Structures are given as structure tokens and as C-alpha cells.
Amino acid sequence: MTRVALIAHDEKKPDLIEFAQEHETQLREYELTATGTTGKRLLEETDLDVDRKESGPLGGDLMIGAEVAEGKLDGIVFLRDPLRAQPHEPDISALLRICDVHDTALATNLASAQFLIEGLAE
Numbered sequence: 001m002t003r004v005a006l007i008a009h010d011e012k013k014p015d016l017i018e019f020a021q022e023h024e025t026q027l028r029e030y031e032l033t034a035t036g037t038t039g040k041r042l043l044e045e046t047d048l049d050v051d052r053k054e055s056g057p058l059g060g061d062l063m064i065g066a067e068v069a070e071g072k073l074d075g076i077v078f079l080r081d082p083l084r085a086q087p088h089e090p091d092i093s094a095l096l097r098i099c100d101v102h103d104t105a106l107a108t109n110l111a112s113a114q115f116l117i118e119g120l121a122e
């Protein structure tokens with residue numbers, strides 16, 4: 001089954017939730033994982049089933065990166081906050097890097113997230 005990770009920084013969580021609600025039918029076809037707080041909000045605010053990792057600052061990005069390294073993920077939507085520094089910036093960079101190492105589809109804004117979700121369906 002196609003596996004997708006959904007992640008958003010705090011300022012971008014409303015965008016991700018809205019995106020997930022709009023694409024709920026499509027996303028239900030995928031096995032979903034998410035960082036802790038993003039996952040909690042997805043469970044509360046959509047009807048999607050989501051496997052939750054640790055919160056990003058506590059290692060969640062690295063847990064998702066490990067799944068990329070193991071070839072367990074087909075795509076990642078990661079809505080980063082481009083206007084604020086994050087305390088766990090090294091973890092974020094590690095996740096982006098490992099996606100490039102393994103050529104795993106990664107969308108970091110809504111426009112590309114749309115392509116990713118539609119592309120994985122094909």
C-alpha cells in the first residue's frame with residue numbers, strides 16, 4: 001500500500017489540515033503517518049487514520065527519515081514554516097536530505113503537495 005507522511009510546522013498546520021480535508025477521499029487510499037502534533041490534529045479534525053510518531057522537535061522528523069531510509073515511504077508532504085527558525089533545524093535538514101538520497105517524493109508547499117497526492121494515485 002502507498003505510504004505517505006504528513007508534517008507541518010505550527011504556522012502551517014491550518015494549511016495542512018485544510019489540504020487533508022479537501023483531499024480526504026484520496027488520502028484515505030494511503031497509509032498515513034505524521035509527526036506527533038500534526039498527527040493529533042489530523043485525527044481530531046479529519047476522519048483519516050494516522051500513525052503518529054514523536055513530535056518533530058522530539059525526534060519525529062528523524063523517525064520519518066528512518067522510514068525513508070528503509071524504503072517504507074512513497075511520499076512526504078512537509079509544510080515548513082519558511083519565516084521562523086526551528087530549534088530542531090538539523091533534524092529537518094536530515095529529513096530533507098534523506099529524501100534526496102533515496103529519491104523519495106517530497107512536497108514542501110501546497111502547490112507541490114497537490115501534485116504529489118495526485119501523482120501517487122497514478
Ligand SMILES: O=C(CO)COP(=O)(O)O
Pocket residue numbers: 007008009010034035036037038039054055056057060061092
Ligand atoms: O516540527 C515538526 C516538523 O519539523 C512537526 O512536529 P509536530 O507535528 O509534532 O508539530
